[in-house]
Amino acid sequence: xxxxxxxxxxxxxxxxxxxxxxxxxxxxxxxxxxxxxxxxxxxxxxxxxxxxxxxxxxxxxxxxxxxxxxxxxxxxxxxxxxxxxxxxxxxxxxxxxxxxxxxxxxxxxxxxxxxxxxxxxxxxxxxxxxxxxxxxxxxxxxxxxxxxxxxxxxxxxxxxxxxxxxxxxxxxxxxxxxxxxxxxxxxxxxxxxxxxxxxxxxxxxxxxxxxxxxxxxxxxxxxxxxxxxxxxxxxxxxxxxxxxxxxxxxxxxxxxxxxxxxxxxxxxxxxxxxxxxxxxxxxxxxxxxxxxxxxxxxxxxxxxxxxxxxxxxxxxxxxxxxxxxxxxxxxxxxxxxxxxxxxxxxxxxxxxxxxxxxxxxxxxxx
Ligand code: ATP
Numbered sequence: 001x002x003x004x005x006x007x008x009x010x011x012x013x014x015x016x017x018x019x020x021x022x023x024x025x026x027x028x029x030x031x032x033x034x035x036x037x038x039x040x041x042x043x044x045x046x047x048x049x050x051x052x053x054x055x056x057x058x059x060x061x062x063x064x065x066x067x068x069x070x071x072x073x074x075x076x077x078x079x080x081x082x083x084x085x086x087x088x089x090x091x092x093x094x095x096x097x098x099x100x101x102x103x104x105x106x107x108x109x110x111x112x113x114x115x116x117x118x119x120x121x122x123x124x125x126x127x128x129x130x131x132x133x134x135x136x137x138x139x140x141x142x143x144x145x146x147x148x149x150x151x152x153x154x155x156x157x158x159x160x161x162x163x164x165x166x167x168x169x170x171x172x173x174x175x176x177x178x179x180x181x182x183x184x185x186x187x188x189x190x191x192x193x194x195x196x197x198x199x200x201x202x203x204x205x206x207x208x209x210x211x212x213x214x215x216x217x218x219x220x221x222x223x224x225x226x227x228x229x230x231x232x233x234x235x236x237x238x239x240x241x242x243x244x245x246x247x248x249x250x251x252x253x254x255x256x257x258x259x260x261x262x263x264x265x266x267x268x269x270x271x272x273x274x275x276x277x278x279x280x281x282x283x284x285x286x287x288x289x290x291x292x293x294x295x296x297x298x299x300x301x302x303x304x305x306x307x308x309x310x311x312x313x314x315x316x317x318x319x320x321x322x323x324x325x326x327x328x329x330x331x332x333x334x335x336x337x338x339x340x341x342x343x344x345x346x347x348x349x350x351x352x353x354x355x356x357x358x359x360x361x362x363x364x365x366x
């Protein structure tokens with residue numbers, strides 16, 4: 001069942017800012033959707049229109065299959081959680097949680113058991129009688145999450161719910177959001193500008209730019225087949241390497257015999273993620289991979305660590321590129337390395353529109 005359906009919704013604010021432009025999205029029951037994009041791209045406005053806090057100029061919003069246009073926020077089947085959710089500071093955690101309860105007609109014992117159950121799941125059991133004003137930021141966000149989940153709404157809307165927390169807490173709460181939404185079959189739409197949070201949480205990921213959708217897909221496909229240059233640049237722990245290439249005269253490190261060029265183009269932008277641009281130390285045994293579509297040499301100028309993985313950067317054909325270094329390599333700044341990438345690691349984009357050029361055409365040329 002589709003719990004949330006947005007069809008071509010648009011919103012222009014007074015003053016002419018087109019905050020959201022022809023935005024469509026469907027979330028099935030139990031799906032966790034994530035809107036990701038730079039500041040000002042229209043994420044919050046989209047959420048506010050679903051909640052009924054803003055009115056779209058065009059388009060339709062359906063919740064559980066019913067159009068909600070014109071309905072007041074309190075009449076829509078949604079629950080909300082924000083970056084700094086307002087709790088009642090003088091009330092206890094249990095009392096704050098009770099505000100979320102969906103079935104107000106249950107007796108007190110039933111209420112209490114629901115509150116205790118969610119408190120257990122969120123590790124708040126020992127804090128139930130504490131006043132909200134005495135809680136830490138992470139504990140407060142847990143209470144806000146519990147309160148929103150207790151509402152048992154068709155759709156849970158979360159606007160940057162973790163952005164005020166430190167990294168450790170953020171990761172912990174990401175896991176809790178995922179686990180609890182899964183357990184309860186809760187459909188949810190979360191907004192973040194943090195691409196790694198988006199990748200961790202999303203069943204369905206929507207990359208937004210200037211009010212429009214750049215790509216709406218499962219996270220894995222957004223990483224492996226970015227639909228636009230913008231999506232390719234926005235998603236990824238390290239910046240994707242990009243070259244503008246004239247097909248008639250490509251840079252010498254491209255191996256034209258290993259590349260099937262997209263039909264009909266004379267200039268393309270080629271992207272290669274640092275993870276797929278592999279460096280090997282130059283030594284007696286260092287033969288470049290015969291099938292590589294990109295092959296060149298660089299000098300390591302800098303190291304960049306992402307967790308346990310080490311990337312290097314250096315100049316290739318006169319521009320700075322990032323590449324992955326083999327695990328355990330004892331490389332030093334100044335070392336020469338051989339860089340290579342397979343044809344399948346190359347992403348092609350139209351330089352005018354920024355759109356991906358036919359992936360099917362990219363394969364090993366024999
Ligand atoms: P952030 O990540 O910074 O919260 P966002 O992606 O959520 O940004 P929105 O808050 O939806 O973006 O804003 C989209 C655009 O609409 C921005 O240019 C913003 O300045 C503008 N905007 C938002 N609210 C209003 C308003 N009430 N009046 C006029 N313009 C607004």
